Amino acid sequence: MNTKLYAVIYVVLFVFATLQVAVEFAGLTYWTAFWLIMALSAIKAVLVAAYFQHLRYEPRAITYVVAIGVVAAIALTAAASYSITGT
Template sequence: MAHDSVKLYSAIYVALLVAATLNFLLFESSFVEFTYAQAIIGTLVIATVKTLLIVAYFMHLRWENRSLTYLMGMALALTMLLMAAATYSIS
C-alpha cells in the first residue's frame, strides 16, 4: 500500500514539474511563438490543473467527505466573486 502512494505522489510531482516547465515555455520559448493572450490563458489553465492536483492529493481532499470538498469549492467561488467585484469597483 505504501509503495503505491509513493508511486502516485512521484507521478504527481513529475506532472507538476512538467506543468511548471510548460508555464516557463509559454513566455520564454524561442521555437514556438505565443501571443501574450495565449500565454496568459495557457498559464491560467496550467495553474488550475496544478492547483487541483495539489489540493486533491497533497492536501488529501480527494479522500475527504464530499461535503468538505463542496465547502472548499464554495469558498473558492466566493473568493473569485469578491476578486471580480474588487476589480470592477476600482475606478
Template sequence: MNWKGYTAVYVLLFALATAQAVVELAGYVDSAYWVAFGAILSLSVVKAVAVAAYYQHLRWEPRSVSYLVLGGVAGALALTAAAAYSIV
C-alpha cells in the first residue's frame, strides 16, 4: 500500500473519531442513551476493522491468518463477558 492509501485510512479514522466525539458531546436524554451507545459502538467496530485491515496488513494476508486473529478476538470477548458476568 502506498502513502495515499495510508493517508486515506488515516482521514477515515479521523472522521470516525470526530463523529464519535460529536455523538458524545451532543448530549442525550434517557431514551436516546442506547441509540448514542449503539452509534459509538458501531463507529468503534468500523475503526477497529480499518486498523486491523490496513495498518496490521490483514487485508493482504492469507485468510487463515485473518481467521486466527478473529479467533483471538472471539476468545477475548468471551473472557470479557465471563468476567463481567462473575462481577454481577
C-alpha cells in the first residue's frame, strides 16, 4: 500500500477532529453544532472504512453491509441526542 496516501488520510482525519473541537467551542446553537459534527464524523467514518479497513478494495456487497451499520449508528446517535435535549 501507498504510505503517502495513508499519511495524507491521517492528516485529514486529524484536521477534521480538530474542526470538531472548534465547532464545539464556536458558540453555535446546539443543532447547528450537532449537524456540523455529524457531517464531519460521517466523512471521517467513510475515510477510515475505505482506506484503513480496506473496504475500497473489497467487493461492493461488503461495503454495503458496512454502510448499513454506519447509517444505523448515525440514526441511533441522532435519536439519543434528540432524547437528551427533549425537544
